[in-house]
Amino acid sequence: MVTRAYTVAFEGIETRLVEVQCAVSAGLPGFSIVGLPDKAVSEARERVRAALQSLAIALPSKRITVNLSPADLPKEGSHFDLPIALALLAALEIVAPDAVEETLALGELSLDGRLDPVPGALPAAMRAAEDGRTLLCPRGSGAEAAWVEAARVIAPPTLMAAIQHFTGQAPLDAATPGEVATGPAAPCLSEVRGQERAKRALEIAAAGRHHIFLCGTPGSGKSMLAQRLPGLLPPLSPVEALETSMVHSLAGLLDEGGLSRSRPFQEPHHTASMAALVGGGKGAKPGQISLAHNGVLFMDEFPEFARAVLETLRQPIETGEVVIARANAHVRYPCRFLLIAAANPCRCGYLPDANRACARAPVCGADYMARVSGPLLDRFDIRIEVPAVDLAELDRAPGGERSAAVAARVAAARQRQAARYAGAPGIRVNAELSGARLDEVASPDPEARAMLLKAAEKFGLSARGFHRIRRVARTIADLDGSEAVRLPHVAEAISFRISFAPG
Template structure:
């Protein structure tokens, strides 16, 4: 006879169903696992054997064969321990076969039979819901999986709890979702004195999820502005929170099963490798651009990042997803993020200050910012220069808009976008997602605006991509202005942000 249990194999954020088949056949005692397992899965037989021995369960003196079907799908990770144990327990008659076949299980076993938390419980619960099965997982991972209300989630602390649950001795209660994390942010946009133009650019970027590039001397407030961007962003919608949490679940970043409604804010160091930024490694893990999905990716001192890393960002910025190609698999992760980049005007940072500038001005600035290619800069919607703040401005009282005030305007602008796009295309949520005919429908300027845009495109040689990005930014400015039509002032402001630092770069 063959006993069956079910689990999942992860390919990016997708969880593919895997059938775990256990057969007991006459012959010399042996325990083998087939079906393209990796080293961690192959070692499961020793962990399962020790866990059963700790429960005083002896394996039969037969040949035990575990097959992971489909056999051509790579199986990676320690979460196969529990489904292998469940299939084996069903094969020797300790738990009912119908219980093992109606459950998707995942979890790592300790030698004493306790269950260790694993990554990917949330996408596994999504897969279990699609198959109309119950999810069995370690107790520490169950609050995360319980956010999928379409399936029942059972969390067990030990393998003995699993046996008692399915034998009816001590049924386990369904798990409850973890808490929604609402971290308190003490930062406020009012803390930034001066820099009104930079604050305006930050508000526009937040309202339409536009990419922003800031160039300024050291200490002018670039990092301070970027750190306050999360305080003006609206919270994640339920759909966005689930998308983001699935990626963080694969990466093992969910804290105690809680899901956050705050948008991610990732700020990798410039020494980060390509695998860390884009994704990759042995298990093709998500990179920083995917961990920033539906949030912000802040790249401070952008020219200091390696050239291959920067050039690899061009396609994800345009498509909103990244494909990690390997010899045996192609894994795709979503990565719709808002890129906030900052840079000094040159290596010393004082190119615009004659008293402190080096003797290589302006060549030093051209060499430094020249590390950023034209095609990459063409994908950045807003470009601003952040000048140093004078001492007089530092002495002024904090009378600017608070983060709460700006966040209300951003939320109102995004509400207009949500109402405009509706449910026609779920992939379009903000103006930065609009392309082609849809962009022409929502961002067609009036006659004066069209004349201005045509003149600027011819005078400054805007590319087709730059032309459309100006239209998207102008549409966002009009939304902030609560205007149904893109008018000349909206286009003029969008063009000024497009060209404000282009000459310096």
């Protein structure tokens, strides 16, 4: 089989894959694999041997060396079982070598010859389409790979079925895509009593994909608000669904090959490691921030995360991608997510209540919030306090605005942004505006500009904070159906920036 390392790239998603080169050389009887394999790859020789024996195919009494090229690129996983078996079958002239060379294959072999699904079928299909080759994968991965319409995907259930396909005894039809999965419905916003200002902040955040920080006493409804944010977002577009599914495919999280149009919602625990959050570990797998691509990342108890873990978010928040660096390779994953963070004002949580606050107030609040660095906090477009709900409000029947009504306004604002940024590379929503494009579409009128400059001077806003207020004001104007950014839009954006001062 043709051998080379290559990069799969689609809408910012890149991953390194390797094709397999197999060579048969004379020598002592045996079966060895070379090319920096891990344990799963080394054990492929036993799985391939057992699978061939189950089909009554005897290997020659020679030393067989399978070369995984390039040798300096580490290989891991069971993806190589099927390519190794096909290369051996081609070397034994059981199947035509030309047909095998025109095929990109991946899959795990069971000892009885069955083909088991493996992660990564979707990006592999993208690569096969770019090369004009056929993808051969297990039946369990076929529905996932078949979403790439430009690729011909053959998904046999067993190694024998693959042999019969290549020899023409029983040709297989191309695989068909899986069903569009529908995730569970997000809870309704009307279930949250009171907190009208926080609900308005959620609407603005959803409309422009602005990061939001909620600070409030325990039980004030921060988690309830965050869990209802996905219900305000429009469904994934076809391009976004494919992007998100490719990341989930690499993580092995696609359910029966079904692509989802629902926005992902990831909720890492505050004990999550750096590798779990941003990606890495064995195989440089995508982390929670990449699994939340095009969706929502909710980080509850934000100051309780390790400081080093939090600081790794600073660059991905700005660039929309994360690079996992290794000595011999760099893996790049997309992570354009909407971050919603929640925190108590202090360790005990009752800093605003003089009757319940601890004896160290207000110093305890400053110490607690100091766990979040200023540069990281500055990257939140919206910062808002979530006060405790009045008991009389809790006793009333639910009567707030439903998520569907808010989602309709958000969808209309997103449509305005899509039309405005059509053809603009790298910009889909207002949160991604910068430079000349920001000046072009988010310049406030003279009265609003004067207020913004006065607020920037009075509250000591950074340049980043200044521009983020302009982005939020542009989103508020979109929700208002206004082409111009006016004084009320800028005033509301400023209020969401300065209403919460940690410590």
